[in-house]
Amino acid sequence: MTDCKLWIPLTTFLIITMLVVTEARIPTTLEGPFKPVTQRLDPSLRRGSDDLPMNDPRLKKNVTSNFPEQIALAISSPTSMWVSWITGDAKVGSNLTELDPSSVASEVWYGKKSGKYTRIAKGVSTVYSQLYPFEGLLNYTSGIIHHVRLKGLKPKTKYYFKCGDSSIPAMSEEHVFETFPVPSPKSYPSRIAVIGDLGLTKNSTTTIDHLIQNDPSMILMVGDLTYANQYRTTGGKGAACFSCAFPDAPIRETYQPRWDGWGRFMEKLTSRVPMMVIEGNHEIEPQVAGITFKSYLTRFAVPSVESGSKSNFYYSFDAGGVHFIMLGAYVDYNSTGAQYAWLKEDLQHIDRTVTPWLVAAWHPPWYNSYSSHYQEFECMRQEMEAILYQYGVDIVFSGHMTLESALQLQTTYQSLEVHVI
Numbered sequence: 001m002t003d004c005k006l007w008i009p010l011t012t013f014l015i016i017t018m019l020v021v022t023e024a025r026i027p028t029t030l031e032g033p034f035k036p037v038t039q040r041l042d043p044s045l046r047r048g049s050d051d052l053p054m055n056d057p058r059l060k061k062n063v064t065s066n067f068p069e070q071i072a073l074a075i076s077s078p079t080s081m082w083v084s085w086i087t088g089d090a091k092v093g094s095n096l097t098e099l100d101p102s103s104v105a106s107e108v109w110y111g112k113k114s115g116k117y118t119r120i121a122k123g124v125s126t127v128y129s130q131l132y133p134f135e136g137l138l139n140y141t142s143g144i145i146h147h148v149r150l151k152g153l154k155p156k157t158k159y160y161f162k163c164g165d166s167s168i169p170a171m172s173e174e175h176v177f178e179t180f181p182v183p184s185p186k187s188y189p190s191r192i193a194v195i196g197d198l199g200l201t202k203n204s205t206t207t208i209d210h211l212i213q214n215d216p217s218m219i220l221m222v223g224d225l226t227y228a229n230q231y232r233t234t235g236g237k238g239a240a241c242f243s244c245a246f247p248d249a250p251i252r253e254t255y256q257p258r259w260d261g262w263g264r265f266m267e268k269l270t271s272r273v274p275m276m277v278i279e280g281n282h283e284i285e286p287q288v289a290g291i292t293f294k295s296y297l298t299r300f301a302v303p304s305v306e307s308g309s310k311s312n313f314y315y316s317f318d319a320g321g322v323h324f325i326m327l328g329a330y331v332d333y334n335s336t337g338a339q340y341a342w343l344k345e346d347l348q349h350i351d352r353t354v355t356p357w358l359v360a361a362w363h364p365p366w367y368n369s370y371s372s373h374y375q376e377f378e379c380m381r382q383e384m385e386a387i388l389y390q391y392g393v394d395i396v397f398s399g400h401m402t403l404e405s406a407l408q409l410q411t412t413y414q415s416l417e418v419h420v421i
């Protein structure tokens with residue numbers, strides 16, 4: 001299940017603009033399914049990139065113990081926003097004691113004017129551990145992970161906030177975000193960055209700097225976030241093809257401090273731009289008792305309850321006139337299962353006069369020409385493709401490999417520009 005991390009992560013910017021309909025007729029999704037068209041993988045893209053070392057300043061905790069760090073936003077709805085952060089010190093070692101999540105409160109002070117916080121929202125906190133029953137591997141226990149949902153916000157409005165525990169007192173610096181417009185065919189977020197297979201390498205920094213320059217209003221993160229599960233095995237060195245370089249890699253400690261480093265590295269972006277994540281194979285991270293996905297599930301807030309999903313492995317949300325469906329490829333996707341039932345329900349409730357665009361995302365693409373992953377998710381495709389055609393999904397974004405093969409584009413409307421940069 002390990003895959004190659006290519007030197008350039010998938011980065012796509014969606015720029016949604018209304019264009020004059022051109023003469024050339026593009027068949028609509030509803031006329032599909034079409035014969036898939038794939039392109040040959042460019043072997044020159046097959047390069048590894050060295051990991052950023054743990055002592056890189058961008059990965060260092062710059063605040064003292066109970067002050068918030070790794071601040072991140074996620075869309076809950078046009079009138080609500082998730083704010084997440086971490087306090088306290090994570091530990092690596094043996095015989096670790098978990099921090100008490102109730103020892104640091106989860107508060108967000110916010111308002112429409114800088115420095116004037118007219119409202120306070122409270123949320124939940126949790127900790128997790130990664131435990132490995134293998135000789136020579138150390139265990140990990142996290143800092144306190146806080147999630148607060150700000151409700152009753154005005155759409156398309158700027159909010160200033162601080163998060164933390166005011167009784168310590170340990171509140172963050174002020175941050176600012178803007179809520180999305182009300183779903184309508186006339187209002188869209190101006191730019192959406194689509195990114196996957198990011199990692200925490202020297203090249204990740206190029207990608208993120210580039211992304212920041214493009215000033216997106218949302219980040220769609222299509223899985224494989226930190227590659228914490230490979231860090232020890234590769235020894236911090238880039239591997240163009242992990243399964244080729246380490247064919248006999250045993251189950252390894254998934255070095256959790258990489259997640260904290262990644263949260264810090266991403267903070268300058270995620271503390272002001274909401275990031276919507278979906279799990280990839282690198283998030284599986286098996287530990288004792290068959291526990292998986294602990295880090296993904298604990299660290300990220302996603303609008304699952306808001307979208308009627310009982311699982312953080314799949315959910316949906318609106319961004320202006322675009323309805324996004326995020327699907328889980330590493331949980332049951334069969335047509336008799338819970339995810340499929342949810343998907344069907346979600347599709348049935350979309351009003352295309354309100355959200356004309358329907359975009360779906362999941363980690364491994366169903367169509368690709370890359371030998372390591374060829375037809376890897378054919379079973380998922382067989383279970384779910386028909387219903388996505390039936391409801392006229394316009395665009396699918398996936399990661400898991402290089403950008404050429406991952407972009408499956410079939411437009412129903414001609415008002416969308418997709419820039420791959």
Ligand SMILES: *[C@@H]1O[C@H](CO)[C@@H](O)[C@H](O)[C@H]1NC(C)=O
Nearest residue numbers: 007048049050202203206238
């Ligand atoms: C990616 O990293 C490799 C080695 O670390 C370097 O040679 C290459 O120039 C980098 N590419 C970009 C786009 O930064």
Ligand SMILES: *[C@@H]1O[C@H](CO)[C@@H](O)[C@H](O)[C@H]1NC(C)=O
Nearest residue numbers: 057058059060061062264265
């Ligand atoms: C910590 O501070 C250093 C020095 O100002 C800075 O370069 C680095 O990016 C900061 N790291 C984080 C995670 O904020």
Ligand SMILES: *[C@@H]1O[C@H](CO)[C@@H](O)[C@H](O)[C@H]1NC(C)=O
Nearest residue numbers: 094095131132133137138139
């Ligand atoms: C990590 O935790 C597991 C499960 O409790 C335990 O079996 C293992 O010995 C621990 N490892 C260390 C290095 O303490």
Ligand SMILES: *[C@@H]1O[C@H](CO)[C@@H](O)[C@H](O)[C@H]1NC(C)=O
Nearest residue numbers: 093094095096097098099139
């Ligand atoms: C583990 O920690 C507990 C409490 O901190 C302590 O009582 C116990 O002796 C420790 N066990 C080992 C094997 O170090």
Ligand SMILES: *[C@@H]1O[C@H](CO)[C@@H](O)[C@H](O)[C@H]1NC(C)=O
Nearest residue numbers: 332333334335336337379383
């Ligand atoms: C779908 O899941 C059900 C229950 O988990 C199982 O019995 C069935 O064999 C699965 N079908 C396919 C096609 O995998």
Ligand SMILES: [Fe+2]
Nearest residue numbers: 224280281400
């Ligand atoms: Fe992957």
